[in-house]
Amino acid sequence: MRLFFILFFTASVSLFANEKVALQLKWLHQFQFAGYYAAKEKGFYSELGLDVEIRERNRVKNNIQQVISGEAEYGISDSVLLLYKAKKEPVTIVTPIFQHSPGVILTLKSSGIDSPYKLKNKKLMFYKKDTDGFGILSMLENISVTPILDRVKDKEDYTSLISKTTDAYAGYLTNEPFYFREKGVDINIINPANYGLDLYGDMLFTNLQEAKNHPQRVEKFKQATIKGWYYALEHKEEIIKIIKEKYAKNKSIEHLRYEANAIEEVIQHKSIPIGTLDKGRIKYTLQIYKRHGLIKNDIPTNDYIFEPFNENSVLNDTQKNKLFTDEESDYLKNKKVITMCIDPDWMPFEKNENGKHIGMSADYIDVLKDEINIPIRMINTKTWGESLEVAKARKCDIFSLVMPTKERREWLEFTKPYLSIPLVIVTNLDEFFISDISKVIDKNIGIVKGYAYGEILREKYPTMNFVEVQNVKDGLEQVKEGNIFGLIGTLATTGYHIQKDYIGQLKIAGKFDEKWELGIGVRNDEPILKDIFDKAIAQISPDKKQEILNKWISVNYDRNVNYKPILQWLAVIMLIFSSILFIILRINKKLKLEIRTRKETERKLQEISITDELTHLYNRRYFNKKFPQLINSAKREKKHVSFAILDIDYFKLYNDTYGHISGDEALQKIAESMQSSLSRADDYCFRLGGEEFGILFKGLDKEQSLELIEQVRQNIENLKIEHANNTASQYVTSSFGLVVKDSAITNEEELYREADDLLYKAKDGGRNRVCVND
Template sequence: MYPVMNRILQLAFVLLLLAGAGPAAAAEKVRLQLKWYHQFQFAGYYAAIEQGYFAAEGLEVELIERDPEVNNIRQVLNGAVDYGIADTVLLLYQEQGAGLHIVAPIFQHSPNVIITLASSGIVSPLDLVGRRVRLYDNETDGFPLMAMLVEQGVLERGIVRQPFSVDYMALGRGETDAIYGYSSNEPYMLRQLGYDVRLIQPVHYGIDMYGDMLFTSVREATDHPVRVAAMRRAVLRGWEYALDHKEEIARLILARYSKRKPLPALLYEAQAIEQAVARFTVPLGTLDSGRLRHIAGIYARHGLLDKHFSAERNVFFDRQPEGGVRLSEEETAFLQQHRVFRVGIDREWYPLDFVDAAGRHSGVAADYLNLLSQRLGVTFKVETGQPWPRILEMIQGRELDMLAMAASTPERMTYAGFTRPYIRSPMVIVTKSDADYIAGAGELRGKRIAVVKSYASHEWLAANHPELDLQLVDTTVQGLERVATGELFAFVDNLASVSFLIKQQGLSNLKVSGQFPKAFDLAMGARSDWPLLRGILQKGLDSITQQEKDEIYNKWVRLDYETHIDFRRVAPYFAALVAVLALVMLDAWRVRRLHSRLHLANQQLQLAEEQLTEKNRELEQLAITDKLTGVYNRLKLDAVLAQQVALAQRYGRTVSVVLFDLDNFKLVNDTHGHHIGDVVLKSFAALVLNSVRKSDIFGRWGGEEFLLVCPETSSAGAAELADKIRAQMSALTFPEGFIQTVSGGVAELHEGQSLLEWLTLCDKMLYLAKKGGRNRVVSDLM
């Protein structure tokens, strides 16, 4: 009996333990937006689910098939999904200030290709000149192809551009000569139908870009860095498994996800994907910063990115890459607890540390932070909205964790620990150009000297030269301007910043006239109660190579300033030399003096030419710009139209125009006043600019009429775009409570038509739209 009772008691105890344990921690739900329909292109994600890699990381991942009508990148940005898949077009979104964070590149090479029939004889980009080519309507999609065509001179010579279509059989039916495609998809389908095809691949012409990349929002990366790292680990494990078990995953796709492709097509795609991933060349998920900068350079060359764009921003890198930072166990544990650091910067200390026009942290300090983010695997959350004195207050109050760039002063060392300096810039004296060389602080007595409030120059001068009359300014630009206008005699700051801003601001009447025996030794500062952070930052800075430091310095800093000789110090030596070699030295002095004057005159002439060129450029821009709306004016549009007609006649290109007219616009002016009418005109212009392609040309035709020129676009395509603009305008309600509609006329340039006939036809279409009741678009094909 006792053994039975013991068993019952043991069972009851186990049940009580199970009841008290409660349910297991629920997995975090994550929504991942695919780039296209279900196929082997996303095999690693299916494998990560099937093999339990996501589950092992505490994640429950939902894969969402692409809706081609919806922007999959915007879905991540607006929070509809948590993660997405896209290619290097992500750089363009980052340039525009979108909060995107690259987690892992899966395809080391883009599978974008141009496909032709072998019978066409088209085997290289130049063979496409004058041929019909189907490309994406938006040039940023499939950018490797567009870059290849531009760099090979194909677009300049001209192609007959046709709108993109997923109907790849148009190539077999002879409706086009070349189509855009993926090396993993369309070639197989066409070959199965008996067509012998050729592939033109951008990588063969020097355009080698990343393909599919896993990305998320900066919000997700900042708020959930552990989840981002978990997603990356699970996805990379999934891809390793999928590529090692291609047929197994292909059958899984057929069984659970999609039957659009048969098994042989999926296996062909798998082999092509293996080549794009290139995992036997570089480890899966590798993102090379040098290659990323090279890709950004290609975009910049085509006017899509600013040349100072930092390609390494918002990119996930493993904590300790090969040859990277070695952290102690204590430091590693510290970073496990603190993955996001709040950083204070000086938003107006050009070019060292500043916020650019798009609101992004830029300059020398920003590039160093990007490198540290890569090497340490942390995120820096930069405070861009506060002035420098407030930044110092915030780190004292522990509202910030570190300073990106600051000089170590006795006062600051009471609340922050500093790394060793990573950049040095002399403390110099800036005056107007007619001032003499200033040998030291003694020559500044009795004069009003500007310094930026709370800068190291302010603290140092106040402590070491209390006799000077210091005038506090808020920014370096303000200090330079007050000297340039003669309000103050001199300004003291670091050489790198003043030399950059004198050029940028066009303050040609300023020069560097002297130097203090003090340099700005600029370092990173960490809050004093986190000594481990100071050590981690120092190790990160130590891992930056001299070549990397030189690249950053040369990118931002130009040391162009005038060197002066203190003749009072060299006079005795000069006199002795004159006594010995009077005639020789006198002649040499005359030659040097003449050379100096000639050099100065050449400099002044060059500066005048540069200023004249810049003014002419500004005048030229003003001459072709509508003053109210900021878009092109009638003068520019006339030139564009004449050019488009010439191109169409020479190369047989397609081009269409849309003439817009704001409906009953006079009523707006009469009812609400001309100032509201101006608001309507500017709002419509801004709406159109946000809706058209980079290749389209838009301007004000006159009054309330606007003209849109659409190169390589048929009448049907232009009408579709015009109707989208019309619908967006009619959906806009102005603060005064009224709705402004617009009508449009569309006409395509046909063979034999003159410019006047073309525009007359477009005007007629606009008349029909007005006559038909307004708020509509009429084209010449309707």
């Protein structure tokens, strides 16, 4: 009998044991991996049924291949994973952890090498493999600077910089700078992110077999890891102590503390949720690799990004129970019912129709009910404003569909979005197509009271005349009656109402760059709800999302014709415009107006093709056309040609400090200043890309040209746009490379190259200056 109980106990323990998996680190134990230690030591992995072994890097082995071969189920690497995928290696990115790469170049302050432009022909101690420092190499190639790479970098080689046996050292922002500070050595940090190469840093990845065969385990590992990282960053001293005692015994507390603060900067969890993956940034990285000849073809995102619980991995009831932690399951059991607020009149997204929740969000909520397995009950309200007040009073637990704002964060938390919707502007039919929203800032534009996009647009367009309306229907009526010029709303909602009630009266006249990212809003006094709904949302398959979209986003022209549902947002736009055009062409009295409108639209689209959308200066395309034309003209007339390239000084730092909206506004002001400084018909100003501009003219000699460009430079500084990180001035400034040639110039490439070299000379000389050719 005793033997029976021993065997029974042993079998029981084995039956309910956690799943054993291994995590292969990319380097030695340090705070760089604090979130994984926290998830293990605080029990986040074990809560989800995982027994995780964390393995330190063996520098003899390839840590990525160790995961590919199955030696470990999970690993940590950076954007180099895309190169492995391009070679058809079975790797799958689970989630990014570091929003920015910590890879930097270090130089001695005393060397004067404070920019990558000064590294030409300098000795740079570098990694043995390009892939370990690809962001650095890409930056150097982009600015056409070639240092001498000394590929002998090892753990303690930073001392070679102190001994001056090398001019520069490739290291980690989160690590080596501590050693120099400890030794009292002043250094410069050259960060590729400040020169246009902002790549993801550490990412959690797995092999394809693990992703396909154990998607639930991958998702659990991901969720526990993210939870671990939040814990580690919010309890740094506790985790530092754990790392010191159990993992990195040779590292000092001071060094781990330095790492913790530096890593918080590259993760940026207070502004970007940990685990946020922007597919646009991934595609940008792929383009860089392609430009460097490292990959040949595009890789579909579903080939390398883990999508949890798709149609091939539907959870059964037992697995669903494992989706939530014991704490979350107990919460739901005790909660019994979740109360929900909606927008009662916002079709096709949602509506309170005689006490029943209908629309797209209703279909999503039905799916989520199956996941959390308790009822979700709608609170009856008549307006969106009333819903907001009810939620503030804690009478509803969630919003079915809502966008985060600063004000709402005071009483709500927000899940990952499950809908992304373009914003458009609706006008009467006789208005022209609006290619640039800033062109109608003097018009009365309607926005629905209380909608989140109102806050965003007010911040971006502070001078626009916004008029609050009660709901979408009220706004469209006011547009129809001529009380307001236009109404801003979502493509889906405005398209729905136009097709239903306003065909032949209203039209979608323009589109904003912004999109409305919508998810579930959760009361912040019960934060466990957010974790529950985030997990439930992750279960919704792409096919289910498409099914819901197809059900509600469709356009019908005639009751007698049964048109197929529109499968994509772009198709919605095309069909809306097509229906309007069809009706207009049948109405004789508006035929001439439509022809005139189309001609005006075409004229503007020629303008658009040669004009930069943000600054309204000529664009790079027109520069490529105009540059040789003006040179040839100057040759015929035997006049001087002057060409200046200018760069806004430390503009990446400006964007990081003041935000991209302020950056765009600064570029617009600078463009206006340059235009006002150039008064002759043959003076041309171009935006060549990013913060780089070109000025082209003829007929002035070198002294006159320099005087003009100096005036342009001074006028930019006189705008007095504050720039705290500009070492050349307290305001935004520019550096110029100016070339003045007589009519004997050979070609435009020579002129451009010489101006570009002079621009770098101006930057190296301290910035906010003009360097002109001899």
